[in-house]
Amino acid sequence: MRAVSVIKFGGSLTKNKDAQKKFIKELAEISKNNKIILVHGGGPEINNLLSRLNIESKFVNGLRYTDEQTLEAVEMALSGKVNKMLMAELINCGVRAVGISARDGAIAVCDVKQELGFVGEPTKIDISLIETLINGGFFPVISSVGMAKDTHALNINADTLATNIAIAFKADKLIFLTDVAGVLDKDKKTIREIKVSEVDELIKNEVITGGMIPKINSCKKAVEEGVQEVLIVDGVSGIKNLNGTVIKN
Numbered sequence: 096m097r098a099v100s101v102i103k104f105g106g107s108l109t110k111n112k113d114a115q116k117k118f119i120k121e122l123a124e125i126s127k128n129n130k131i132i133l134v135h136g137g138g139p140e141i142n143n144l145l146s147r148l149n150i151e152s153k154f155v156n157g158l159r160y161t162d163e164q165t166l167e168a169v170e171m172a173l174s175g176k177v178n179k180m181l182m183a184e185l186i187n188c189g190v191r192a193v194g195i196s197a198r199d200g201a202i203a204v205c206d207v208k209q210e211l212g213f214v215g216e217p218t219k220i221d222i223s224l225i226e227t228l229i230n231g232g233f234f235p236v237i238s239s240v241g242m243a244k245d246t247h248a249l250n251i252n253a254d255t256l257a258t259n260i261a262i263a264f265k266a267d268k269l270i271f272l273t274d275v276a277g278v279l280d281k282d283k284k285t286i287r288e289i290k291v292s293e294v295d296e297l298i299k300n301e302v303i304t305g306g307m308i309p310k311i312n313s314c315k316k317a318v319e320e321g322v323q324e325v326l327i328v329d330g331v332s333g334i335k336n337l338n339g340t341v342i343k344n
């Protein structure tokens with residue numbers, strides 16, 4: 096089973112309900128003729144829940160510092176709220192969507208990135224559950240919560256997870272939808288094409304900061320591992336009219 100596309104829906108887009116609606120509608124249409132795996136984050140929903148619980152949000156190079164309490168909130172927001180909302184909206188558009196996390200079926204087993212608390216770096220991706228769903232005619236919607244070897248939950252950056260799943264599936268397309276029109280230069284203009292050899296310099300010069308760091312590093316890895324088409328695009332423009340940055344060799 097090949098010719099799979101992985102689409103990562105940025106949690107950043109959950110703030111924009113119109114963009115989300117348009118995305119779901121387009122995705123439902125495209126999924127009729129294409130095998131798609133949807134991976135999502137949920138930054139704003141996690142931040143919302145943390146502030147309601149009076150827990151501070153902390154980031155290191157665009158990655159969330161995740162202590163035990165934060166991890167609980169991450170799992171509730173991602174696998175509970177955002178995942179079920181996307182799944183339900185897809186079902187509402189006639190798609191047989193199933194919402195799972197990367198902890199289900201041990202999809203993503205991770206090493207712990209100690210310096211970030213309960214944050215996982217996937218070391219083993221088991222695609223059999225996802226394959227079973229696709230072969231059964233279901234559409235997998237996957238939240239970025241994985242597990243440690245001892246089965247403890249771990250927070251995975253959703254860009255990292257989408258990339259690892261795309262590589263494991265030998266996907267031909269990996270598209271990151273986010274709340275900006277791709278990677279922007281210092282004048283806030285979209286950089287239409289970035290070569291993997293240029294990525295480190297863009298981070299070093301602080302053109303790319305925050306949440307764009309794990310995203311561009313994920314793109315670099317995907318290209319290096321043979322994913323043909325890797326894009327960071329504006330979620331407001333949707334997935335039919337791709338508007339953003341292509342990352343190439």
Ligand SMILES: Nc1ncnc2c1ncn2[C@@H]1O[C@H](COP(=O)(O)OP(=O)(O)OP(=O)(O)O)[C@@H](O)[C@H]1O
Pocket residue numbers: 104105106107108135136137138139253254272273274275277278279280302303304305306307308310
């Ligand atoms: N050069 C850059 N070009 C574009 N965005 C940048 C750049 N540098 C930093 N950013 C930031 O990266 C953000 C996108 O990453 P962020 O992690 O916030 O969103 P996401 O990955 O779509 O959502 P989530 O992490 O919740 O899944 C942008 O909103 C912007 O603030």
Ligand SMILES: [Mg+2]
Pocket residue numbers: 136138253254306310
């Ligand atoms: Mg992000």
